[in-house]
Amino acid sequence: MLLCLSFFMANAQSVVFIVNDKNPVTNLSKQQVLNFYFKKIRQWPDGNEVRFFDRSDESQERKIFLKDILNKSSRDLEEFWIGQKLYTGNSAPSQLDTDRMVRNMVMRFPGAIGYVSADFPITEGIKKIEITGNH
Amino acid sequence: MENSAFIQNSSIIRRLQVVMFAVSLFFLIGILGYYISNIPFLNTVQRINEANAVLNFTSQSIELLNTSRRELEGSLLGKGHQNVNIAFSENQKVLQDRINKAINESINFKETLGYLQSSEKSLGKYQKAVELYLIHLKSYPRIKNKLMVDQLTNELLVANEFHSDTKEYLLKAQISIKQIGDLAFGAVYSARYKPLMIAGMLSLFFFTFVVTVGFSITKLIRNSIDNLTLATDMVAKGNLNYRAPILNRDEIGNLTNAFNEMVITLETGRDKLSRLHLITSEFSEALLPDQVFSIIIRQGMYALRASGSMIGIIDEETNQLEIKRHSGFSPDITDHLKKIPISLNAPMTNAFRYGEPIFIESPDEFKNLYPRIFTQENYSHRSLAVLPLAVASVKLGSLLFSFEGDRKFTKEERDFMMALARQCAQALHRSQLFDDAKEAIEARDEFLSIASHELKTPLTPLKLQLQGLVRIAKRNELATMPTDRLITMFESSNRQITRLANLIEDLLDVTRITSGKLILQPEEFNLAEMIDDVVANYKYDLSKANCTVLTRTDKTLSAHLDKLRIEQVLINLLMNAAKYAPGRPVEIILQRLDENMGRLMVKDQGPGVAPENKERIFKCFERVRGRDNIGGLGLGLYISRQIAEAHGGKIYVESELGKGSTFIMDFPLKSA
Numbered sequence: 051m052l053l054c055l056s057f058f059m060a061n062a063q064s065v066v067f068i069v070n071d072k073n074p075v076t077n078l079s080k081q082q083v084l085n086f087y088f089k090k091i092r093q094w095p096d097g098n099e100v101r102f103f104d105r106s107d108e109s110q111e112r113k114i115f116l117k118d119i120l121n122k123s124s125r126d127l128e129e130f131w132i133g134q135k136l137y138t139g140n141s142a143p144s145q146l147d148t149d150r151m152v153r154n155m156v157m158r159f160p161g162a163i164g165y166v167s168a169d170f171p172i173t174e175g176i177k178k179i180e181i182t183g184n185h
Numbered sequence: 186m187e188n189s190a191f192i193q194n195s196s197i198i199r200r201l202q203v204v205m206f207a208v209s210l211f212f213l214i215g216i217l218g219y220y221i222s223n224i225p226f227l228n229t230v231q232r233i234n235e236a237n238a239v240l241n242f243t244s245q246s247i248e249l250l251n252t253s254r255r256e257l258e259g260s261l262l263g264k265g266h267q268n269v270n271i272a273f274s275e276n277q278k279v280l281q282d283r284i285n286k287a288i289n290e291s292i293n294f295k296e297t298l299g300y301l302q303s304s305e306k307s308l309g310k311y312q313k314a315v316e317l318y319l320i321h322l323k324s325y326p327r328i329k330n331k332l333m334v335d336q337l338t339n340e341l342l343v344a345n346e347f348h349s350d351t352k353e354y355l356l357k358a359q360i361s362i363k364q365i366g367d368l369a370f371g372a373v374y375s376a377r378y379k380p381l382m383i384a385g386m387l388s389l390f391f392f393t394f395v396v397t398v399g400f401s402i403t404k405l406i407r408n409s410i411d412n413l414t415l416a417t418d419m420v421a422k423g424n425l426n427y428r429a430p431i432l433n434r435d436e437i438g439n440l441t442n443a444f445n446e447m448v449i450t451l452e453t454g455r456d457k458l459s460r461l462h463l464i465t466s467e468f469s470e471a472l473l474p475d476q477v478f479s480i481i482i483r484q485g486m487y488a489l490r491a492s493g494s495m496i497g498i499i500d501e502e503t504n505q506l507e508i509k510r511h512s513g514f515s516p517d518i519t520d521h522l523k524k525i526p527i528s529l530n531a532p533m534t535n536a537f538r539y540g541e542p543i544f545i546e547s548p549d550e551f552k553n554l555y556p557r558i559f560t561q562e563n564y565s566h567r568s569l570a571v572l573p574l575a576v577a578s579v580k581l582g583s584l585l586f587s588f589e590g591d592r593k594f595t596k597e598e599r600d601f602m603m604a605l606a607r608q609c610a611q612a613l614h615r616s617q618l619f620d621d622a623k624e625a626i627e628a629r630d631e632f633l634s635i636a637s638h639e640l641k642t643p644l645t646p647l648k649l650q651l652q653g654l655v656r657i658a659k660r661n662e663l664a665t666m667p668t669d670r671l672i673t674m675f676e677s678s679n680r681q682i683t684r685l686a687n688l689i690e691d692l693l694d695v696t697r698i699t700s701g702k703l704i705l706q707p708e709e710f711n712l713a714e715m716i717d718d719v720v721a722n723y724k725y726d727l728s729k730a731n732c733t734v735l736t737r738t739d740k741t742l743s744a745h746l747d748k749l750r751i752e753q754v755l756i757n758l759l760m761n762a763a764k765y766a767p768g769r770p771v772e773i774i775l776q777r778l779d780e781n782m783g784r785l786m787v788k789d790q791g792p793g794v795a796p797e798n799k800e801r802i803f804k805c806f807e808r809v810r811g812r813d814n815i816g817g818l819g820l821g822l823y824i825s826r827q828i829a830e831a832h833g834g835k836i837y838v839e840s841e842l843g844k845g846s847t848f849i850m851d852f853p854l855k856s857a
Contacts, residue, residue, distance in 0.1 A: 139300075139353055144342070144345065144349060154339050154342070155339075155342060155346070
């Protein structure tokens with residue numbers, strides 16, 4: 051069980067990124083997160099396939115994610131993923147409704163990465179990772 | 186007019202060949218372009234077809250996936266797991282089939298194949314996840330609590346993930362194959378249309394080239410042919426000094442040049458022909474040899490553009506070529522060339538003897554052939570043509586033309602000169618015959634006047650005497666005439682009659698001889714006795730001329746000849762001697778030459794016979810000119826010769842002027 055302190059934990063309205071606890075990675079740069087979301091990087095260093103789990107549009111966490119990490123509007127992303135589907139076949143990451151669903155999926159898939167609200171309990175099978183800076 | 190040598194510097198044939206080559210190239214490129222454009226096309230079409238098939242199958246697969254998701258989503262809402270199970274199975278079967286087919290078709294498309302294989306893997310995971318979900322769904326007859334919902338939801342979520350993966354791979358495969366299709370089509374386009382376009386442009390270029398060049402060649406050929414046709418027309422109308430202009434130095438130019446040369450030859454030939462005609466017509470009006478000589482020299486030199494000319498005519502008696510006429514030679518040469526013995530090795534004599542023309546084209550050639558007569562001075566002209574003058578087998582002489590400059594006598598020129606020489610010879614022969622005829626007529630006229638005079642001479646006294654006798658008889662004085670006087674008168678008359686009879690007999694003999702009716706009647710007789718008889722019979726005439734006769738005869742000589750005719754010869758010779766050498770002794774010699782031949786000689790001491798007359802006196806009607814006071818027809822010696830020759834012998838005279846003459850007859854002892 052790893053305890054990570056995040057710069058963003060000061061804000062109760064922030065999100066926390068979790069991965070499968072077998073994933074050796076402990077921190078990621080913001081850019082790396084972006085790369086994972088936009089499916090630019092599809093593999094972890096250990097070879098597992100990256101599987102990003104997004105949240106449904108209405109959820110608070112998604113809003114924070116959009117604002118703080120992606121810095122894009124929902125509309126922008128919609129358009130982006132339409133284009134992506136047409137030109138590369140990549141589809142948008144699955145959007146889950148609740149933190150629990152995210153947790154269940156992250157536990158299920160070794161390469162999964164998702165975000166939950168900051169105060170979501172980090173239980174067995176998942177772990178938090180630090181998001182550092184912009185690069 | 187000379188034509189300069191023709192140098193061909195272009196060729197219609199070459200141009201036509203180039204055009205034909207261009208046409209072939211045009212077709213070749215067209216065909217090649219078409220062929221090349223098709224090869225990759227064939228390959229690529231196949232690829233495009235394959236790609237389309239893959240696209241088809243992946244699209245269908247995606248559709249089926251979408252359907253299955255909807256079905257699954259419906260399941261949670263209480264559709265009943267059985268239906269869902271069956272529907273799902275059916276769906277998956279078809280889906281797997283489509284993906285398989287897609288995989289089969291994408292053997293040549295590595296990337297697409299990769300995606301399809303990945304999608305197959307994901308599909309496997311998806312199917313397992315769904316199975317798991319359906320099993321749990323089946324095991325819960327009713328969904329009672331949140332735990333069940335969570336579990337089923339989770340399992341559905343997992344299945345969805347795998348569903349997304351599968352769809353994503355299928356989409357990628359689709360995009361990939363679309364790109365390949367587009368690329369292939371682009372490749373087809375450039376593969377097919379680019380060469381075709383290039384081929385098309387090249388063909389157009391060649392076509393334009395062919396048309397342009399073709400037109401220009403057509404025009405060129407037409408012009409050249411029209412030019413030549415015009416020239417042919419002009420020449421056909423008789424305009425032989427027309428020369429066709431040479432428009433181009435190509436094959437037709439070559440033909441035009443050859444045509445011009447042909448026309449030059451025709452013109453030269455025509456000129457020569459008209460010259461020959463002119464010469465012939467001039468000859469036809471020339472009667473005498475002198476006139477003929479003038480024409481030959483003048484026309485011959487003009488026609489041949491000769492600078493000098495010479496005519497030599499054979500003198501049979503002296504066996505020499507007498508130069509009758511010349512022109513264009515300096516007096517230094519001609520003064521020495523009056524008569525040339527035909528045995529001399531010189532051009533004119535050789536041409537005469539052999540009857541073949543001689544052409545000498547340079548002084549060196551002359552020097553080589555006639556070294557003995559060549560001198561720098563006497564060879565002032567550069568080339569010579571010497572032609573024999575002969576009619577049938579009769580050789581008349583030879584004709585010489587000299588030319589400035591070395592000459593190559595072409596075959597046409599040689600033929601022309603020979604034709605000219607033949608014309609000249611014929612004209613000459615005709616004029617000679619005319620001349621001879623004229624002489625013969627003159628001689629005949631002279632003879633007729635002499636004959637009538639000679640025949641009249643005895644007739645006049647004869648008539649007078651008879652008239653006298655008639656007068657005496659009328660006066661009845663006949664009986665009173667003294668007998669001696671009467672006898673004298675009768676004897677005189679008798680002699681006149683005899684003289685007349687002899688003259689007539691001579692004339693008749695000539696007639697017989699010329700008509701070939703001289704018939705000999707040989708008999709055996711003693712010649713010496715015959716001579717003595719003749720001398721005795723003509724004692725009167727001989728004594729009247731105061732000629733004594735000496736005979737030296739071989740008394741043993743007998744011959745088998747026509748006695749009367751031999752007597753005739755002797756009488757003739759004796760009477761000639763008496764006539765021309767009165768008062769001088771006459772010698773008659775008879776001797777045996779050998780066992781077959783005898784000789785009779787009559788020698789006088791008269792004035793003699795000049796050498797030029799020695800043969801002439803034996804001719805018909807010939808007498809020594811200038812001695813008109815001597816009577817006689819001039820037939821005696823002619824007849825004597827005929828008689829001698831009829832027997833197979835001969836008669837001739839040896840004489841020197843002023844030293845008398847010896848007439849000699851050689852005869853066979855048996856007539857031939």
